Amino acid sequence: MSVLVLGMSHRTAPIEVLERASLDTDDGVKLSHKVLESPHITESVVISTCNRVEVYVEAERFHGAIEELSRLFADHAGLGRDELVHHLYVHYDDAAVAHLFSVAAGLDSMILGESQILGQVRLSLQSAQAESTVGPALNALFQQALRIGKRGHAETGIDRLAPSVVTAALDAANEAMAAGDPADGRQIDAETRYLVAGAGTMASLAVRTLIERGVAPERIMLTNRTYQRAAEFVATFGVGAVRWESLDLELRAADILISCTGATGVVFDRDRIAAATQDGRPITLVDLALPRDIAADVTTLPNTTLIDMQVLAERAADSEVVADVAAVRAIVDGEVGTFLAAKAASRVTPTVVALRGMAVEIVQSETDRLEARLGDLTDAQRAEIRHALRRVSDKLLHQPTVRVQQLVDGPAGLTYADALADLFALDPSAVDRVSAVGEGAE
Numbered sequence: 001m002s003v004l005v006l007g008m009s010h011r012t013a014p015i016e017v018l019e020r021a022s023l024d025t026d027d028g029v030k031l032s033h034k035v036l037e038s039p040h041i042t043e044s045v046v047i048s049t050c051n052r053v054e055v056y057v058e059a060e061r062f063h064g065a066i067e068e069l070s071r072l073f074a075d076h077a078g079l080g081r082d083e084l085v086h087h088l089y090v091h092y093d094d095a096a097v098a099h100l101f102s103v104a105a106g107l108d109s110m111i112l113g114e115s116q117i118l119g120q121v122r123l124s125l126q127s128a129q130a131e132s133t134v135g136p137a138l139n140a141l142f143q144q145a146l147r148i149g150k151r152g153h154a155e156t157g158i159d160r161l162a163p164s165v166v167t168a169a170l171d172a173a174n175e176a177m178a179a180g181d182p183a184d185g186r187q188i189d190a191e192t193r194y195l196v197a198g199a200g201t202m203a204s205l206a207v208r209t210l211i212e213r214g215v216a217p218e219r220i221m222l223t224n225r226t227y228q229r230a231a232e233f234v235a236t237f238g239v240g241a242v243r244w245e246s247l248d249l250e251l252r253a254a255d256i257l258i259s260c261t262g263a264t265g266v267v268f269d270r271d272r273i274a275a276a277t278q279d280g281r282p283i284t285l286v287d288l289a290l291p292r293d294i295a296a297d298v299t300t301l302p303n304t305t306l307i308d309m310q311v312l313a314e315r316a317a318d319s320e321v322v323a324d325v326a327a328v329r330a331i332v333d334g335e336v337g338t339f340l341a342a343k344a345a346s347r348v349t350p351t352v353v354a355l356r357g358m359a360v361e362i363v364q365s366e367t368d369r370l371e372a373r374l375g376d377l378t379d380a381q382r383a384e385i386r387h388a389l390r391r392v393s394d395k396l397l398h399q400p401t402v403r404v405q406q407l408v409d410g411p412a413g414l415t416y417a418d419a420l421a422d423l424f425a426l427d428p429s430a431v432d433r434v435s436a437v438g439e440g441a442e
Helices: 015-021 025-035 062-077 081-087 094-104 116-130 136-155 165-178 201-212 227-237 244-251 270-276 296-300 309-316 323-374 379-406 413-423 428-440
Strands: 002-009 041-049 052-059 089-092 194-197 220-224 240-243 256-259 283-287 304-307
Touching (some): 002 015, 002 094, 015 062, 025 116, 041 116, 041 136, 094 323, 116 201, 136 323, 165 201, 165 304, 165 309, 194 244, 201 220, 244 270, 270 283, 270 296, 296 304, 304 309
Parallel strands (some): 220 240, 283 304
Antiparallel strands (some): 041 052
């Protein structure tokens, strides 16, 4: 059994392909369950964010699992597998562990070092736990990834250059507003009006970030197709709530639109934005959704600035990599080695324990037979016989068991343990019982 990840991200696929492959919460749950229908897969966790879609599995057969995962990806995205394969990446065993740890630490993000991904990894694990698609192998892997992500932010200064996607988008919006002509009112000030479309995690982050930056809650209006969800933001943040039916009216008064609805298609097309800005008033549009909420061709309208994932990706490419990133990489590299060593040891230990258990049973059986044949023996003689046989057994097993422990950290460790089990004809169920006890103790 080995861990395997198949996915695509902003590094391997254009935004339009990511849009087609993106998964909302329900789609992610469905995919996670479909994955487990494969006879080659026993555990699954799905991570879907604004710039990546990944499926982590515990697989018995590499090629069978890859075939099934790529088929499911292609079916969901509505793409042929030949077309999709150019955008996919696959990591297996050690590389899969290193990849997840890097993702959780923010080293594989569009905005290098961003902290939002850590919460998204946590939510993915919690969803898998709630749906019972994750087992001991992936649970241990993801728990360790979360600890590593926390370490990176706690022990380095990466937070200085690691804003979330929301923060980066708002920074870009501020710069766009500040670059305008002061005569047209295109400036961030106390009168700037914000409209947030959506009421999910991204919307919550956007509203919280705006308020933390000093924007008065009364300057923020939030709308959602379900008004009750919008009303919850009023109670939490003190912002205004707008019914979805009044969206266009509020859009005409907004200076900055932040859209993250989770809809499956475009919400703000060119005609809608044109109608909202027909008086020539400038507007900045921030699209944090995947698939996109705002049509790309709105940029052909006058006085309209669009900040979407593509813009953020281009900005991130210019970010300076500093020493803090190197420090986080060092943490990840060290933790990968530690995790793999512990994993190897956990695989070897049951074989050693089962081997010694078999030896104890043989010594006990042969001692009973010998004592029965010898007849009258004193207690001291019986003890001496048992002690001698145990010493012979221990000495015979000492070198093989020491050697297998020495090889744990090397590439031959597990192979040697398997060979040990075969050579001594160990009962597989005995090894499994030891493994089960070990897992239950964690």
